Amino acid sequence: MTENFVPVKVNVKEHRELFRPFTVKWTPTILIVDPDRKEFFRLEGYLPAHDFLAQLLIGLGRTLFLQNKPKDAHKFFRRAADEFADTDFASEAEYWAAVAQYRATADHKFLDEVAGVMAKKYPKSNWTKRASIWAH
């Protein structure tokens, strides 16, 4: 994972001046930012390590997606959905994997297919509701 980002931990009690520009109001808050401090992803609140890793993969995917690199983003979303299928975050990863594939190819079939897949795999997820607009 560390090949994909530079990890830094800041204790807000000791370095209040560092977190103010990022509008952090709760701890822990995890941010993915670019070197110019532009924020791409935010996670607030504690998660167990396994779930945390799933969210980091989604966060990296979201960062690449927002940087107009949908093909690279798709790899992280796919990993999150496949390797962390037992977590609550798998449905979110599945949704964004399809969106990234669509953005990379302009082929609407990826959205059409994922709506059906998600209805079966994650019937109670709010991400399945979001994908339902593509169901036929």
Next chain:
Amino acid sequence: MFEWSHDLDSSLTKAKEHFKPLLIDFSAAPE
């Protein structure tokens, strides 16, 4: 899990040099 740095400025510089995003953990708990 990771080798965390504790220096935001040097981490920003490192991120810029390696074209990588920065993962920042803002925490209040002592390590």
